[in-house]
Amino acid sequence: MPKGKTMRAQQYDQRDNKLHLNTIPIPSPRDHELLVKVSCASLCHSDVMLFEPNDQGLILGQNPVTIGHEASGVVVSTGSGDVASKFKEGDNVGFLCAVECCYDCKPCREVHNSWCETGKTQMQGFSQNGYFQEYVVVDARATMVLPDGMDVKTAAPLFCAGVTAYHGVEDCGLEKGQWMAVVGCGGLGHLGVQYAKAMGYKVIGLDIADAALEEAKKCGADHVFNSMTDKDWKKKVVEITEGGVDAAVNFTASKKSYDDCPAIIRPGSGLLMVVGIPRQPLELNALDIALGKYRVKGSNNGTCHNMKPAIEFSAKHNIKPHLTTYKLEDLPKMIELMNAHKATGRMGVVFD
Structure with missing residues (x-):
């Protein structure tokens, strides 16, 4: 249990576009919520997008706001509602960041919580306080107990990067032995490589950082x-695959990497899977799409309804994020490393 009523939090402030290590009150759970002591919060590229000009729809609410939407932790207390009462103090849990939605309408079940019919969805780490703080309240409906043997201090990246990478790979619908290009082999991509290999695909890793490519080979x-x-590289990929990859899964925030993808996709049957979000809108050749040169698809990258299969698959196949750990006050350094493409795998803050 918390020893006091306040905690430390790394908060983004729109007024100066900077992070501040603030002291804020520890929240209390409502009926449907859990109070969780954060064990690990890991950094995702979309966290960094808060500091960048972009037109991709990131919506901020309160200001300042605690950033971070990828974490795992230990249940401290539960609300009095039926869903929350299914958890108990001491449970090791992971959770997703969409809150205030109904979780039950067709968009919530089959598309994404962002499009909930209530129109009330908010995202922790953006429009509500996120996870780079010592305690957080999470919705019990978007929370699960970790599988046996999964370490609560290293599981955090699975509850965004893992679920996103798993479904980005699985939703391609390939058969064993087919070729997949993993575009961007960093925080998301190194997990994508592991999932693709566990599913029986042949994998080509693409990146602009040699360290990330070494990570891909290890995976x-x-x-x-x-x-x-x-x-x-494009010619070599086409030669190796005898015509192009069956799917290119783009985990990057690089518009150029999207522009390059059609050249390596197998004509007529190949797929471009959109996962990463560049600052600028994508540009696709309408004639290519109309004449069936390749297909374009997005992946439902994380709802309470598709979270559990990704986490259970990770546990079954021993898929783990490669995590470098830091202290809460080091978060600005973590962001600098991410922006400089000097990070491999995932970076996370581990709390005592």
């Missing part, structure tokens, strides 16, 4: 290419 990639330094 099982069959081939890797630096798309910045190897001028012939």
Whole structure:
């Protein structure tokens, strides 16, 4: 239980576009909520987008706001409602960041909580306080107890990056032995490589950072290419795959990487899976799409209804995020490393 009534939190302030390590009150859970002591909160690229000009629909609410939407922790107390009462003090849990939605309408079940019919959805870490703080309240309906053997201090990246990468790979619908390009082998992509190999696909890793490519090889990639330094990478991918990859899953925030993808996708049957969100809107050749050169699809990257299969698959196949840990006051440094493409795997704040 908390020893006091306040806690430390890394909060983004729109007024100066900076982070501030503030002291704020510890929240209390409502009937449908759990109070969780955060064990680990990990950094996602969309957290960093708060500091960047973008037109991709990030909506802020309160100001300042605690950033972070990817975490795991231990239940401290529960609300009095039926759903919350299914959890108990001491449970190791992971959770997703969409709150105030109904979780039960067709969009919530089959599309994404962002499009809930109530129109009330908010995202922790953006429009409500997120997870780079010592305690947080989460909705019990978007929370699950970790599988046996899963470490609560390293599981955090699975509750955004893991669920996103798993469904980005699985939703391609490939058969074993087909070729998949994982575009961007960092925080999301290194997990994508692991999921793709566990599903029986042949994998080509693409990135502009050699360290990320080394990570991809450790995760099982069959081939890797630096798309910045190897001028012939597109030709090589087409030759290796005998016509192009069956799916290119783009985990990056690079518009150029999206522009490059059609050249390596197998004509007529190949798929471009959109996961990463660049600052600028994507530009697609309408003739290519109209004539069936390749298909474009997005992946439902994380709701309470598709969270559990991703986490259970991770536990079954021993898929783990490669996590570098820091202290809460080091979050600005973590952001600098991410922006400089000097981070491999995932970076997270581990709380005592």
